[in-house]
Amino acid sequence: MKTTIKIGIVGLGRIGKNHARNLAQRVRGAELIAGSSPVAAEREWAGKELGITRLYENMESLLADKDVDAVWLATPTSLHAEQIVSALEAGKHVFCEKPLALTEAECERVLAAADKYASQTVMIGFMRRYDPAYVEAKRLLNNGDLGRLFRLHCASLDAIDTNGFFVDFAPTSGGLFLDCSIHDIDVALWMTDGAKPVSVSATGIRAMYPGLAACNDVDTATATVLFENDILATFHASRTSHHGDETSLQLVGTDASLALGVGGTPVSEVSVQKGNANHSDRVVDFFGRFEQAFVLEAQAFVDAISSGDTLRGRLLEAQAATRIGVAMREALEQQKIVNFDN
């Protein structure tokens, strides 16, 4: 097995720069040797800040670089499926930011390519799985501290954007549920060991960004999912948080409940609640909140390649998450309950 995995990153925007810094400086066994972006200023940034010399205007040129072992995609969501397939066809391992894709058909296409190129690793960027607080929540749950889990509530709240980013970003994002709640859906699948969804309903509004109407998106929404074994989950997402970014999880079992990151509670700690919860008003943005998780996620990708682990089980979970996200969008747009045919 290779000891150094040579990586080429595609997309050097908001999250791409964050990943590029980590890959260049903080991941054992990784070497960031190439980058690609159609934006000249982003390529210049990678050259100046990180000393990358192989900088390509398009992904095809990066894929043709024989020294690149693995491709790291931090590109608009609408491109994910197509780019994952191209990278696999070029013989590369692939990391791709969430979500896997925007439709079930696109997911199938990626899974078919992954089957064909069966020795290559594919990982989707659900970094909460590497966050120590979420890991601790899962440990407590597995340990039986909560009893039988029957209720989850997840919230992903973005600080208010005054620069128009959310409106510009929306047309390629898949909408609020596939963009934001997809992390929480993945967490729910993780916490429930892959429970199958039974039905979904959803409601949403445009409270602060009328421009989202152009792509029929909303800025505040809640979806309710009934999972098998009577597990009820709610997913709240919003771009309108006055107190800043919030990523929170509440689990309720027959013996105890657990809360993480709720309403500005200390973000890196888990509090198991049997009486009153304690709160503080400390809030950071999501890059800061998940700084460690992003590094651990990158390390896990590199380690998986080094050890020959293709992470196929995780790819199937990413497909399951997209399926639920698509159903949420359908429930919202058509104002109907979507039942799953399991």
Ligand SMILES: NC(=O)c1ccc[n+]([C@@H]2O[C@H](COP(=O)([O-])OP(=O)(O)OC[C@H]3O[C@@H](n4cnc5c(N)ncnc54)[C@H](O)[C@@H]3O)[C@@H](O)[C@H]2O)c1
């Ligand atoms: N894990 C997380 O918490 C998290 C957070 C933010 C974004 N994301 C995901 O990361 C992805 C990128 O989001 P972002 O906020 O960085 O967006 P962004 O718009 O800031 O960056 C997108 C990048 O892709 C490049 N790009 C555009 N078209 C391209 C093409 N055809 N080929 C190659 N590169 C192209 C752009 O130049 C830019 O560098 C999205 O899928 C998003 O869902 C994940």
